[in-house]
Amino acid sequence: VPKPVAANDDVLEQFADTIGREHIITDASDMAPFLVEWRDRYQGAARAILKPGSTEEVAALLRTAHKHRTPIVPQGGNTGLVGGQIAFDGNEDFVLSLSRLNTIREVDPQGNTITAEAGVILQRIQDAAAEAGRFFPLSLGSEGSCQVGGNLASNAGGTAVLAYGSARDLALGLEVVTAKGQIWDGLRKLKKDNTGYDLKNLFIGSEGTLGVITAAVLKLFPAPRAKATALVGIESPEAALILFNQALEAAGPQLTAFEFLPRIGLDFVLTHVAGTRDPFADPHPWYVLMELTSGIEDTLENVMESILSGAFETGRIGDATIARSEAEAQSLWRIRLLLSEVQKHEGGSIKHDVSVPVAAMPAFLRAVTAEVERRLPKARVVPFGHLGDGNVHFNVSQPVGAPKEDFLDRWEEVNALVHGIVTEFGGSVSAEHGIGVMKRELMGEIKSDVELELMRSVKRALDPRGILNPGKVLPG
Amino acid sequence: VPKPVAANDDVLEQFADTIGREHIITDASDMAPFLVEWRDRYQGAARAILKPGSTEEVAALLRTAHKHRTPIVPQGGNTGLVGGQIAFDGNEDFVLSLSRLNTIREVDPQGNTITAEAGVILQRIQDAAAEAGRFFPLSLGSEGSCQVGGNLASNAGGTAVLAYGSARDLALGLEVVTAKGQIWDGLRKLKKDNTGYDLKNLFIGSEGTLGVITAAVLKLFPAPRAKATALVGIESPEAALILFNQALEAAGPQLTAFEFLPRIGLDFVLTHVAGTRDPFADPHPWYVLMELTSGIEDTLENVMESILSGAFETGRIGDATIARSEAEAQSLWRIRLLLSEVQKHEGGSIKHDVSVPVAAMPAFLRAVTAEVERRLPKARVVPFGHLGDGNVHFNVSQPVGAPKEDFLDRWEEVNALVHGIVTEFGGSVSAEHGIGVMKRELMGEIKSDVELELMRSVKRALDPRGILNPGKVLPG
Numbered sequence: 001v002p003k004p005v006a007a008n009d010d011v012l013e014q015f016a017d018t019i020g021r022e023h024i025i026t027d028a029s030d031m032a033p034f035l036v037e038w039r040d041r042y043q044g045a046a047r048a049i050l051k052p053g054s055t056e057e058v059a060a061l062l063r064t065a066h067k068h069r070t071p072i073v074p075q076g077g078n079t080g081l082v083g084g085q086i087a088f089d090g091n092e093d094f095v096l097s098l099s100r101l102n103t104i105r106e107v108d109p110q111g112n113t114i115t116a117e118a119g120v121i122l123q124r125i126q127d128a129a130a131e132a133g134r135f136f137p138l139s140l141g142s143e144g145s146c147q148v149g150g151n152l153a154s155n156a157g158g159t160a161v162l163a164y165g166s167a168r169d170l171a172l173g174l175e176v177v178t179a180k181g182q183i184w185d186g187l188r189k190l191k192k193d194n195t196g197y198d199l200k201n202l203f204i205g206s207e208g209t210l211g212v213i214t215a216a217v218l219k220l221f222p223a224p225r226a227k228a229t230a231l232v233g234i235e236s237p238e239a240a241l242i243l244f245n246q247a248l249e250a251a252g253p254q255l256t257a258f259e260f261l262p263r264i265g266l267d268f269v270l271t272h273v274a275g276t277r278d279p280f281a282d283p284h285p286w287y288v289l290m291e292l293t294s295g296i297e298d299t300l301e302n303v304m305e306s307i308l309s310g311a312f313e314t315g316r317i318g319d320a321t322i323a324r325s326e327a328e329a330q331s332l333w334r335i336r337l338l339l340s341e342v343q344k345h346e347g348g349s350i351k352h353d354v355s356v357p358v359a360a361m362p363a364f365l366r367a368v369t370a371e372v373e374r375r376l377p378k379a380r381v382v383p384f385g386h387l388g389d390g391n392v393h394f395n396v397s398q399p400v401g402a403p404k405e406d407f408l409d410r411w412e413e414v415n416a417l418v419h420g421i422v423t424e425f426g427g428s429v430s431a432e433h434g435i436g437v438m439k440r441e442l443m444g445e446i447k448s449d450v451e452l453e454l455m456r457s458v459k460r461a462l463d464p465r466g467i468l469n470p471g472k473v474l475p476g
Numbered sequence: 477v478p479k480p481v482a483a484n485d486d487v488l489e490q491f492a493d494t495i496g497r498e499h500i501i502t503d504a505s506d507m508a509p510f511l512v513e514w515r516d517r518y519q520g521a522a523r524a525i526l527k528p529g530s531t532e533e534v535a536a537l538l539r540t541a542h543k544h545r546t547p548i549v550p551q552g553g554n555t556g557l558v559g560g561q562i563a564f565d566g567n568e569d570f571v572l573s574l575s576r577l578n579t580i581r582e583v584d585p586q587g588n589t590i591t592a593e594a595g596v597i598l599q600r601i602q603d604a605a606a607e608a609g610r611f612f613p614l615s616l617g618s619e620g621s622c623q624v625g626g627n628l629a630s631n632a633g634g635t636a637v638l639a640y641g642s643a644r645d646l647a648l649g650l651e652v653v654t655a656k657g658q659i660w661d662g663l664r665k666l667k668k669d670n671t672g673y674d675l676k677n678l679f680i681g682s683e684g685t686l687g688v689i690t691a692a693v694l695k696l697f698p699a700p701r702a703k704a705t706a707l708v709g710i711e712s713p714e715a716a717l718i719l720f721n722q723a724l725e726a727a728g729p730q731l732t733a734f735e736f737l738p739r740i741g742l743d744f745v746l747t748h749v750a751g752t753r754d755p756f757a758d759p760h761p762w763y764v765l766m767e768l769t770s771g772i773e774d775t776l777e778n779v780m781e782s783i784l785s786g787a788f789e790t791g792r793i794g795d796a797t798i799a800r801s802e803a804e805a806q807s808l809w810r811i812r813l814l815l816s817e818v819q820k821h822e823g824g825s826i827k828h829d830v831s832v833p834v835a836a837m838p839a840f841l842r843a844v845t846a847e848v849e850r851r852l853p854k855a856r857v858v859p860f861g862h863l864g865d866g867n868v869h870f871n872v873s874q875p876v877g878a879p880k881e882d883f884l885d886r887w888e889e890v891n892a893l894v895h896g897i898v899t900e901f902g903g904s905v906s907a908e909h910g911i912g913v914m915k916r917e918l919m920g921e922i923k924s925d926v927e928l929e930l931m932r933s934v935k936r937a938l939d940p941r942g943i944l945n946p947g948k949v950l951p952g
Contacts, residue, residue: 108833108835109721110717110721110834110835111833111834111835111836112721112724112834112835113833113835154670155670157668157670161667161668163729166668166670168674178926178930182926182929183926184924184926184927184930185924185926186927188833188902188904189833189834189835189836189866189902190831190832190833190866190902190903190904190907191637191831191834191865191866191867192633192637192642192831192862192865192866192867192904192907192908193831193904193906193907194630194631194633194642194681194904194906194907194908194909194910194911195904195905195906195911195915195919195922195923196681196911196919196923196927196931196949196950197678197681197682197686197930197931197934197935197949198644198674198677198678198680198681198682199927199930199931199934201674201677201678202673202674202677202678202934204674205670205672205673205674206673206674210673221728222721222724222725222726222728223725224728225725241586245585245586245588245698248588248698248771249698249699249701249771250698250771250772251771251772252697252698252700252729252730252769252770252771253639253728253729253730254728254729254730293728294728295724295725295726295727295728296726296727296779296782299775299778299779302775303772303775306772355666355667355668355669356666357584357587357589357664357665357666358586358587358588358665358667359584359586359587359588359589359665360587360665386668389667389668390665390666390667390668391667391668426664426665426666427666428664428666428668428669428670428671429671430669430670430671431666431668431669431670432668432670433670434670435670435671435672439671443671443672446671447671447672448660448661450654450658450659450660450661451660451662451672451675453658454654454660454673454675454938455672455673455675457937457938458673458675458678458934458937458938459673460937461933461934461936461937462930462933462934473672473673474672
């Protein structure tokens with residue numbers, strides 16, 4: 001229901017009284033950076049950008065918004081991949097930027113915690129941990145600009161999930177402003193606390209639709225002191241899965257990466273990136289990048305060699321190379337990390353961020369590859385990613401020489417096909433990026449009515465007037 | 477509001493139609509085992525005990541209960557420590573026993589999961605994991621009779637939390653019957669799934685007040701193949717905390733136990749248990765029991781020796797012994813594990829299950845010990861437990877020779893004193909046992925109005941008629 005302009009102006013006045021006119025952006029060009037989605041998938045619009053400077057100011061803004069039923073779109077570093085941070089209604093929506101809540105309130109190396117406000121850039125947290133001789137494992141491509149509040153609101157994944165978990169697993173406590181503008185101080189540093197409902201995990205991953213995270217107590221870890229990195233040539237995803245379980249048995253939580261890619265992925269890298277070379281004399285159908293990490297110096301080479309020699313003896317792996325220096329380790333990692341980028345040199349690529357149960361990955365890959373190749377002859381399937389997490393970036397490159405736009409026009413069709421098979425395998429259509437606006441309508445297809453009703457009940461309970469990030473997460 | 481007996485009988489008839497008269501217990505002596513709390517702290521009462529045989533039957537029962545606003549008290553193995561599983565109203569309450577949902581639906585060693593119904597005894601899950609060459613780490617004193625549904629409903633802790641987390645951390649997916657009698661199939665095996673609100677963690681730890689957990693997908697781990705166990709004599713909790721951080725840096729997640737006890741605890745064991753002996757020539761004020769675990773054979777002794785020699789050199793520990801055999805390891809563990817039991821030979825003991833931030837443990841112990849000794853001269857403070865989790869069993873033994881009852885009469889007073897200091901240190905008054913009925917009124921003291929309001933909103937949203945485990949968790 002549209003509201004009269006007068007009421008809207010009145011709200012803006014009240015917001016200005018709360019945080020100061022100088023912290024409200026209404027000029028179109030100044031608003032632009034907060035409204036443009038970084039991959040140009042969405043063009044946002046908003047009445048204004050609100051930049052409160054404290055948790056109390058966030059609370060006061062939300063009390064006003066709640067009173068006037070004003071839609072509020074919380075935003076961190078604006079690096080989200082599903083449009084969850086984008087406002088769309090230029091007449092109604094206000095973007096609530098957390099950028100000015102950027103204080104690291106405490107680093108506690110003895111207790112292995114860091115307490116940071118929502119607007120702190122992820123890299124600053126990593127750096128502050130390192131300065132204290134500790135390690136904060138959350139690591140993402142956007143870590144130079146994403147904010148930890150957004151990481152928590154979207155339960156970000158990244159490259160350290162196998163051993164350390166997602167953002168959810170790294171948070172001990174939260175401070176949240178509710179939809180009604182109350183401050184919940186849940187900034188606990190406790191490893192064990194069984195006193196009532198798990199509000200913390202309810203707010204984490206709710207993408208700003210249940211409350212506004214304003215600060216968090218995060219876990220720190222001992223800084224790793226030793227590392228062993230190996231690249232393995234291997235026959236099949238089945239063999240890779242067996243190797244994964246062997247590595248997990250031998251190394252347990254010291255197994256910090258188990259990534260995989262197909263030969264075509266390595267070919268893309270070798271073709272498009274100068275200075276790269278095939279680590280092996282012969283080609284292999286698949287490659288596994290495996291990393292062990294430890295707090296002391298001298299034990300990992302033995303473990304890695306024991307894992308690999310066991311796999312050699314049973315004929316499960318074709319070839320393997322262990323990095324003998326940090327430089328060698330980096331050149332092995334480079335192959336994996338360049339993969340996201342090199343695909344663009346091969347034309348259009350239709351992408352999926354999906355997960356299946358770890359043990360189902362080989363069968364899933366066989367089924368989905370067969371179906372995509374049947375539907376799109378000559379398209380090139382490039383599945384790669386975090387085998388140990390059951391998370392694959394199932395990307396499909398266009399046929400060589402075909403028109404890029406024709407291929408990309410089939411994005412929705414291929415998505416539907418892939419997501420259908422993911423669902424058959426008990427998987428997730430959003431392993432780490434969230435729902436936002438991009439996958440919102442998918443929720444109606446993948447979730448049961450019971451689950452949607454439970455989620456809607458929770459939404460109504462915590463945000464009865466529906467002012468927090470409307471139109472996100474739950475289908476219309 | 478009491479309901480007429482006729483309506484009540486009518487409900488019973490409908491329950492009988494659903495699950496069969498033979499699965500409803502109404503005879504007083506047959507009901508007794510479901511109503512008696514095992515430590516005799518509570519005497520329950522109920523209209524009947526309902527023993528459904530399937531998730532569908534649980535759902536049908538709850539649809540009837542919802543319709544008639546009939547109170548339902550879910551119960552697993554009846555081993556809870558806070559009365560959460562006890563029904564109290566003999567005219568109104570029905571106990572919903574999950575015991576007949578006792579099927580292990582699947583063991584998946586490749587995917588490292590086990591799917592079990594709520595009524596499966598914890599030990600059966602441990603055994604099934606071991607048979608498949610895997611390890612299920614949840615381990616409690618009551619594991620021979622507690623049920624996994626209750627473990628999840630209460631987010632049980634136990635002896636493996638340091639490395640593996642609580643019950644919450646071990647669940648990948650849940651099947652839950654809602655208060656309205658709908659079945660939520662959330663039995664996912666996914667390590668990564670960012671599709672909407674975290675319902676799983678909302679139900680876990682809610683002590684049967686938000687829904688009835690009927691099955692779960694649980695994580696399995698590689699079976700440990702090597703272990704190193706050491707007992708350390710140490711000057712103070714401060715020194716123990718430094719040792720803990722050094723051990724964590726060196727061993728990371730291979731550090732699977734870091735328990736502590738005071739000299740008086742060792743004295744209790746040496747006095748009351750035949751065949752025990754002091755592991756060291758000289759007494760030490762405190763002792764730390766430290767355990768490392770690994771998936772391969774030959775690396776742990778080095779790590780343990782490196783941790784201990786580093787601590788010796790800096791003078792931080794007084795003495796240490798590394799177990800050279802499994803028998804030696806067990807005799808060291810025995811000292812720690814006997815501690816709960818031997819206290820009873822020293823008369824009355826007032827107990828607390830509390831946690832504080834790990835780094836605050838030394839200061840907390842100093843503060844709370846001083847205050848208890850001031851208030852109760854000659855009482856003997858025996859704090860022991862999971863230092864690595866920040867979880868201490870802060871128990872107070874009566875003065876030697878004083879009347880036991882006089883001492884135990886001060887239970888509430890001492891609880892209030894200890895919980896007050898716990899709260900000052902940002903701690904939890906229930907680290908692992910939950911709230912139930914025992915600590916329900918404490919919730920009003922330790923939680924902010926905002927937090928209680930959030931919890932009450934969630935309760936109203938998911939159980940609008942308040943039929944699930946009424947009178948538990950949330951204060952009246």
